Amino acid sequence: MDSAPELTIQGADGAYPVIIWPGALTDALPAFVRARRFSRVAVITNDTLAPLYGQALVDRLPDAFLVTVPDGEAYKTLSTATALYGELLAGGCDRASLVIALGGGVIGDLAGFVAATFMRGVAFVQAPTSLLAMVDASLGGKVGVDLPQGKNLVGAFKDPLAVFADTETLRTLPPVEWRCGLAEVLKAGLIADPPLIDHLLTRGPDPIEDVIARAVRVKKAVVEQDRLESSVRAYLNLGHTFAHAIEGVSGYTWKHGEAVAVGLVAAARLSVRRGLASPDLAETVERAVTALGLPARYAGLEPAALWDAMRHDKKWQSGTARFVLLRAAGAPCMAADVPRADVIAALESLREGA
Numbered sequence: 381m382d383s384a385p386e387l388t389i390q391g392a393d394g395a396y397p398v399i400i401w402p403g404a405l406t407d408a409l410p411a412f413v414r415a416r417r418f419s420r421v422a423v424i425t426n427d428t429l430a431p432l433y434g435q436a437l438v439d440r441l442p443d444a445f446l447v448t449v450p451d452g453e454a455y456k457t458l459s460t461a462t463a464l465y466g467e468l469l470a471g472g473c474d475r476a477s478l479v480i481a482l483g484g485g486v487i488g489d490l491a492g493f494v495a496a497t498f499m500r501g502v503a504f505v506q507a508p509t510s511l512l513a514m515v516d517a518s519l520g521g522k523v524g525v526d527l528p529q530g531k532n533l534v535g536a537f538k539d540p541l542a543v544f545a546d547t548e549t550l551r552t553l554p555p556v557e558w559r560c561g562l563a564e565v566l567k568a569g570l571i572a573d574p575p576l577i578d579h580l581l582t583r584g585p586d587p588i589e590d591v592i593a594r595a596v597r598v599k600k601a602v603v604e605q606d607r608l609e610s611s612v613r614a615y616l617n618l619g620h621t622f623a624h625a626i627e628g629v630s631g632y633t634w635k636h637g638e639a640v641a642v643g644l645v646a647a648a649r650l651s652v653r654r655g656l657a658s659p660d661l662a663e664t665v666e667r668a669v670t671a672l673g674l675p676a677r678y679a680g681l682e683p684a685a686l687w688d689a690m691r692h693d694k695k696w697q698s699g700t701a702r703f704v705l706l707r708a709a710g711a712p713c714m715a716a717d718v719p720r721a722d723v724i725a726a727l728e729s730l731r732e733g734a
């Protein structure tokens with residue numbers, strides 16, 4: 381690779397760059413901040429990433445300080461946001477300050493929500509360190525926190541000034557988080573980039589900068605198109621109706637990305653069963669999922685219980701069974717009123733030991 385892939389995303393107030401580059405935290409991000417004037421720079425991260433990358437980043441930035449929260453989705457809350465507002469004030473932040481989110485999707489959503497609301501909004505930069513955050517959570521401007529009643533129930537739209545994805549940081553990402561990010565990469569390929577699926581099948585996720593850039597282009601296309609014609613954003617939910625049901629019914633013992641992997645196979649099988657796609661599609665999806673080290677099957681969960689969980693999904697307005705399905709790789713469609721029997725049959729076929 382001899383040049384950084386040049387990518388921008390059209391946001392509410394103009395385009396922002398997405399820099400995917402090994403070492404971006406060392407050179408490109410500090411240069412970006414130094415070229416602008418911020419009264420203070422708050423780097424928000426968690427206690428896993430602070431010693432790995434947080435302090436080193438702060439040391440390279442002018443007028444910067446580190447703010448650390450505990451690691452985990454359990455801390456993506458209003459009470460953590462309240463604590464962060466206090467830290468920003470104590471650190472001397474005002475309306476001319478910058479917030480940098482350094483971490484996975486949890487930190488991106490939380491720090492983005494704080495940046496969107498502190499003093500009615502301050503400048504914001506995303507520095508995603510997980511593969512999932514690089515290809516998904518850091519893009520598109522959705523930020524927010526969880527409530528006890530459910531995930532992401534309070535939020536805002538907050539576009540960053542820029543996204544800096546330093547691929548060097550992926551070296552310390554736990555293997556399971558790596559695989560979970562690959563599930564979202566595969567999802568991107570299935571929505572709009574079939575050659576990405578061939579690439580994953582023949583060469584694996586390598587070089588990762590190229591693979592990330594391709595997944596970013598898919599999300600870019602979807603969120604930009606959605607600004608004009610709202611509905612295509614729903615395609616990003618491919619595999620996710622199933623995944624959310626698996627996560628919920630299992631009591632959140634399943635990792636999101638692993639549930640998405642099963643969900644992608646389930647969506648492909650349901651597409652075949654509904655006569656939308658040919659059987660090769662389901663075979664290709666299953667082969668890709670397995671090649672990436674992700675599960676294509678689940679055990680122990682009742683298909684009927686999964687169906688009930690989907691029925692209560694807030695995305696199913698007025699209780700009609702709506703799924704993102706595929707006519708082929710790269711050709712998603714919305715299917716309404718999908719019969720329960722077809723959904724149950726697709727789920728039953730993926731149940732281990734069934």
Ligand SMILES: NC(=O)c1ccc[n+]([C@@H]2O[C@H](COP(=O)([O-])OP(=O)(O)OC[C@H]3O[C@@H](n4cnc5c(N)ncnc54)[C@H](O)[C@@H]3O)[C@@H](O)[C@H]2O)c1
Nearest residue numbers: 428484485486487509510512513516517522549550552553
């Ligand atoms: N805003 C959006 O559009 C959007 C889209 C998808 C997901 N999300 C949100 O993203 C979150 C999930 O993101 P995630 O999967 O990145 O989870 P995460 O932020 O919890 O990160 C996963 C784990 O990996 C660790 N980690 C991250 N980068 C690391 C690195 N380079 N080295 C070592 N450890 C590292 C984290 O500390 C954490 O323990 C959820 O809260 C979800 O709701 C948001």
Ligand SMILES: [Zn+2]
Nearest residue numbers: 564620636640
């Ligand atoms: Zn997802």
